[in-house]
Amino acid sequence: MLSREELRAALQDRGLSQVWLPAEQIGPEAVNRLEDDLLQIDWELFDRQRKALRRSKEQPLPAIAPPTLVAPSKQDGTKEQQTAREIGEAALREGGIAILTVAGGQASRLGFEGPKGAYPLGNISGASLFQIMAGQIRRLREVYDCNLQWIIQTGPGNHNETQDFFAKRNHFGLGASTMRFVCQGTLPALSPKGLFLLAAPDKLFRNPDGHGGVYRAMKMSGTINDLRKQGVHTLFYCQVDNPLAWIGDPVFLGHHLQQDARMSVKVVEKTEPTEMVGLVVASDDRNTCVEYSDLSEEIQAERADDGGLKYRAGNIAIHAFALDFLEEMAEANLPLHMARKEIRCLSSDGVTSTPRDGVKFESFVFDALPLARKSVIQLALREEEFAPVKNRSGVDSIQTSREALDARSKKWIELAQIAAPLAPPKHGGELECGLCLGPEDLATRKTELAWFCNNQILGLKRRVDG
Numbered sequence: 001m002l003s004r005e006e007l008r009a010a011l012q013d014r015g016l017s018q019v020w021l022p023a024e025q026i027g028p029e030a031v032n033r034l035e036d037d038l039l040q041i042d043w044e045l046f047d048r049q050r051k052a053l054r055r056s057k058e059q060p061l062p063a064i065a066p067p068t069l070v071a072p073s074k075q076d077g078t079k080e081q082q083t084a085r086e087i088g089e090a091a092l093r094e095g096g097i098a099i100l101t102v103a104g105g106q107a108s109r110l111g112f113e114g115p116k117g118a119y120p121l122g123n124i125s126g127a128s129l130f131q132i133m134a135g136q137i138r139r140l141r142e143v144y145d146c147n148l149q150w151i152i153q154t155g156p157g158n159h160n161e162t163q164d165f166f167a168k169r170n171h172f173g174l175g176a177s178t179m180r181f182v183c184q185g186t187l188p189a190l191s192p193k194g195l196f197l198l199a200a201p202d203k204l205f206r207n208p209d210g211h212g213g214v215y216r217a218m219k220m221s222g223t224i225n226d227l228r229k230q231g232v233h234t235l236f237y238c239q240v241d242n243p244l245a246w247i248g249d250p251v252f253l254g255h256h257l258q259q260d261a262r263m264s265v266k267v268v269e270k271t272e273p274t275e276m277v278g279l280v281v282a283s284d285d286r287n288t289c290v291e292y293s294d295l296s297e298e299i300q301a302e303r304a305d306d307g308g309l310k311y312r313a314g315n316i317a318i319h320a321f322a323l324d325f326l327e328e329m330a331e332a333n334l335p336l337h338m339a340r341k342e343i344r345c346l347s348s349d350g351v352t353s354t355p356r357d358g359v360k361f362e363s364f365v366f367d368a369l370p371l372a373r374k375s376v377i378q379l380a381l382r383e384e385e386f387a388p389v390k391n392r393s394g395v396d397s398i399q400t401s402r403e404a405l406d407a408r409s410k411k412w413i414e415l416a417q418i419a420a421p422l423a424p425p426k427h428g429g430e431l432e433c434g435l436c437l438g439p440e441d442l443a444t445r446k447t448e449l450a451w452f453c454n455n456q457i458l459g460l461k462r463r464v465d466g
Contacts, residue, residue: 001039002039002043004035004039007035007038007039010043011038014047014050016195016196018195019034019038019195019196019198020034021350022198022201022202022346022350022351023201023202025201025350026201026202030201030202031202033202033203034201034202034203034204037202037203037204038204041188045187046188048333048336049187049188049190049194049336049361050190050194052336052338052361053190053192053194053338053359061290061294061295062283062284063283063284064281064282064283064288064290064311065281065282065283066281066282066304066310066311066312066313067280067281067282067287067313067377068282068377069267069313069377069378069379070255070376070377070378070379071378071379072378072379072380072381072384073085073246073249073250073251073252073378073380074381074384076251081251083254083258084250084251084252084254084255084258085250085251085254086254087250087253087254087257087258088249088250088251088252088253088254088255088257089144089250089254091233091234091250091253091254091257092140092144092146092148092248092250092253093144093145093146094146094231095146095147095148095230095231095232096231096232096233096234097146097148097232097234097235097236097248097253098148098149098150098151098227098232098234098235098236099137099148099149099150099151099235099236099238099247099248100151100153100214100218100235100236100237100238100321101117101133101150101151101152101153101237101238101239101240102153102211102214102237102238102239102240102317102365103115103116103117103130103152103153103154103155103158103162103239103240104153104154104155104157104158104184104208104211105155105158105240105241106155106157106158107119109390109391109392110389110391110392110398111392114158114161114165115130115154115158115161115162115165116129116240116241116389117129117130117133117152117162117165117240118130118161118162118165119389119398121243121389121398121401121402121405122430122433123402123405123406123430124430125430125432125433127430127433128165129240129241129243129389130165130166130172130240131169131172131433132243132433133238133240133243133245133247134150134171134172134173134174134433134434135172135432135433135434135435136247136248136433136434136437137150137174137247137248138172138173138174138434139434139435139436139437139441140247140248140437143437143441147178148178148248149178149179149180149227149230149232150174150178150179150180151179151180151181151182151218151223151227151235152179152180152181152182152240153182153183153184153211153214153217153218154181154182154183154184155183155184155208156183156184156186156206156208157208159181159183162181163181166179166181180221180223180226182214182217182218182221182223183217183221184208184209184210184211184213184214184217185208185209185213185216185217185220186206186207186208186209187206187207187209187360187361187362188204188205188206189205189206189207189343189345189358189359189360189361190358190359190361191356191357191358191359192340192357192358192359197343197345197346197356197358198345198346198350199345199346200346201346201350205343205345205358207360207361207362208362209361209362209363210337210362210363210364210365211239211317211362211363211364211365212334212362212363212364212365212367212368213362213363214237214365215326215327215329215330215332215334215365215368216330218326218327218330219327219330220330224323224326224327224330227323228323232323233322233323233324234253234256234257234320234321234322234323235320235321235323235326236248236249236252236253236318236319236320237317237318237319237320237321237365238317238318238319239317239388241388241389241390242316242317242318242385242386242387242388242389243387243389243401243405244384244385244386244387244401244404244405244408245318245385245386246318246380246384246385246437246438249266251378252264252266252318252320252376252378253320255376255378256320256376259374259376260374261320261322261372261374261375261376262321262322262325262371262372262373262374262375263319263320263321263322263325263368263369263371263372263375264319264320264321264375264376264377264378265280265287265289265315265318265319265366265369265375265376265377265378266316266318266319266378266379266380266385267280267313267314267315267316267377267378267379267380268314268316268379268380268381268382268385268386269308269309269312269313269314269379269382270309270311270312270313270314271308271309271312273297273300273301273309274300275292275314276292277292277314277315277316278290278291278292278314278315278366279292279295279311279312279313279314279315280313280314280315280369280377281311281313283370286369286370286371286372286373286375287369287370287372287375287377288369288370289315289364289366289367289369295311299311313377313379315366316380316385316386316388317365317366318380318385319365319366320376325368325372328371329368329371332368332371334363334364334367334368335363335364335367336361336362336363337361337362337363337364338359338360338361339359339360339361339362340357340358340359341358341359341360342355342356342357342358343355343356343357343358343360344356345358383404383407383408383411384408387400387401387403387404387405388401389401405430406430409430409431411439412431412436412438412439412442413431413439413442414439415439415442415443416439416440416442416443417443
């Protein structure tokens with residue numbers, strides 16, 4: 001960290017000395033508070049922010065081709081898939097795997113006050129997104145007899161609230177010592193000319209540094225070192241807004257480990273050219289992820305020999321990381337993505353708060369993919385593994401996610417050959433959180449179907465002898 005004298009010099013060299021003026025008008029205490037804030041600046045990263053502002057346009061897209069895809073985990077009848085499953089299951093039993101869930105957002109777009117992970121998505125029980133995932137992790141521990149660690153990346157706006165949410169619910173029985181909450185960092189927003197924006201005379205305007213900030217947050221918090229001491233070598237990564245995520249999928253992890261991959265990705269088949277998801281493609285000898293908006297309509301609409309889209313590997317933000325690679329990415333210069341928008345901050349007079357043109361910066365987790373010397377791209381079945389909750393209504397909404405959960409539950413019950421004592425409910429149902437990891441697991445449990453909640457809703461509860 002710079003000394004206070006070095007800080008003044010760093011600001012002067014960059015033409016930023018005017019940042020002191022509003023604080024100086026208030027007094028020494030305000031100046032000290034602003035100084036403390038400025039001392040947290042990573043000046044190398046800041047200089048990259050200003051350099052990004054000067055870029056006239058994005059870099060041209062290199063030559064691309066469809067990536068090589070591994071078959072879905074659910075289609076694991078082949079010898080290759082069975083071998084991968086055995087490798088992944090062995091890693092789980094041996095304690096080599098940890099789960100990393102990104103949950104830094106608020107649920108305001110869903111009409112709910114609080115962290116997005118606290119949103120009550122359960123169709124009947126009102127189980128939160130966090131509870132749905134906690135149930136999977138609890139069942140994984142039971143099946144593989146392991147002390148699976150769960151790391152949740154929070155954001156500056158929900159860190160304390162998320163911790164309180166889990167504490168009030170006894171961490172859903174997982175144990176506080178097996179969980180860790182890591183807060184992502186922030187980046188200062190800038191004016192179009194590269195000057196600081198102030199939220200207050202003694203405080204910079206900052207924004208969360210994006211899901212790509214997970215790399216630095218994991219290292220700076222000491223979490224990577226702690227995991228390594230515990231014998232963890234691989235992380236399974238997912239985002240909290242996808243309740244269908246197959247957490248700790250042993251087949252996916254097995255392929256990743258078998259091929260000595262550094263970063264691996266699950267994708268779903270993109271069926272419409274206009275679907276707004278990032279695409280995983282091959283470029284030179286590496287895989288990479290591109291935004292759909294970076295591809296022309298003609299490229300997006302190209303068809304393969306089988307009639308499907310040529311570029312169909314839609315990124316669903318489910319990854320596997322070698323722990324060493326994750327640490328390397330904490331020091332990597334990942335691309336900075338800019339969002340130009342009006343920002344409510346101090347006006348040029350340093351007194352009033354007003355909307356001003358500004359630029360926010362963030363990094364994306366998938367920008368590390370082309371830096372991985374080896375990666376596995378595995379296809380996932382959309383109806384089994386991807387139903388994000390991003391909007392209050394419409395596409396990728398509360399309703400569509402609940403419907404997907406309901407459809408998957410009914411499918412699992414059918415595949416497990418468990419007969420319902422009554423007709424299926426009209427308004428859907430749900431499985432108890434953590435009851436099973438899939439239809440095969442469900443078939444091994446001594447369970448019975450039951451109606452409960454006083455409104456004939458399909459659920460599962462364990463037999464007394466189960």
